[in-house]
Amino acid sequence: MIRLSKLADYAVVLVSHMASDPGLRHSAADLAKLTHIPLPTVSKILGALARGGLLQSHRGLNGGFSLARAPQDVSVADVVNAVEGPIAVTHCLDHGQGDGACEILATCRMAGYWQRINTAIDGALKGITFAEVSTPLPAELTVPLTATPSAAAAGACHDGFGA
Template sequence: MFRINKLTDYAVVLLVDMARTSRVRAAHDIAAETGVPAPTVAKVMKALVRGGLVRSTRGASGGYGLARPAERIAVSDMIEALEGPIAMTACVDSAEDCCEREAYCPMAGHWNRVNVAVRTALDGITLADMAKDAMPPAWMTPVVPRRSGAGTGAQTAPAPMEPNV
């Protein structure tokens, strides 16, 4: 199974949140709003800054913000910022490491087509696409008033204000 790692998954969650709010925020605020633990937010943000997707600003009004518009950040950019170049196998044209069987491998060159198809698909979806379809975290969803029994009136549970982290 082809699967991104947990830190990349967190990176996408954080980037989607940043795209939806579009303001500079401190790591602890991002952690509180997303439910991702603060140490993980700090670690992921460092990688995203190195990858050129997020900018960091120091000072009293500092924090993290997107380095470019969400429409110009592809899913492939997010994955590469955390995991490096996207390749289905080590034997694609751009690979630095070669297999000792490369000279007589029947699959030589064929994985490149698969790699290009995967890359094209990941390039075609942007952070803006993901942010517009994203649901807010469950703890942020307001509680809908519910009726209980005839004649007792509506009862409303209070909406939670902060995540349980």
């Protein structure tokens, strides 16, 4: 199964909330309360996004985090890359882990195809910006998600927008 990590998923949710009001400075505590993501996790993600150049950190009384670029200039791929590193659907494409070498590369018939698949997934994520994501889709365009038991108890669904 190809799946983003929970941190990458949460990072996309956090940036989507920030992109809905890009001029506002957001505190980690406010974002945690708004999204029902635990505060330590929000803090960890905001730090990674700031190190990745997607957020600016502001100190002081009116401090917090703000988007470093306009929402239309930040893609879902940018956020995933900042939190997880480059998108790689297989180990042989993961150039961030070790040397990226694969012990079966010489006999693998999928080698070129994995790169095509990886490029397609990366392109799809690059094609969605937070100018789009910051506004929830109309109900007729969405696929219902089921809430986890803890999220249902908190009154939030998977995406943090609420039930």
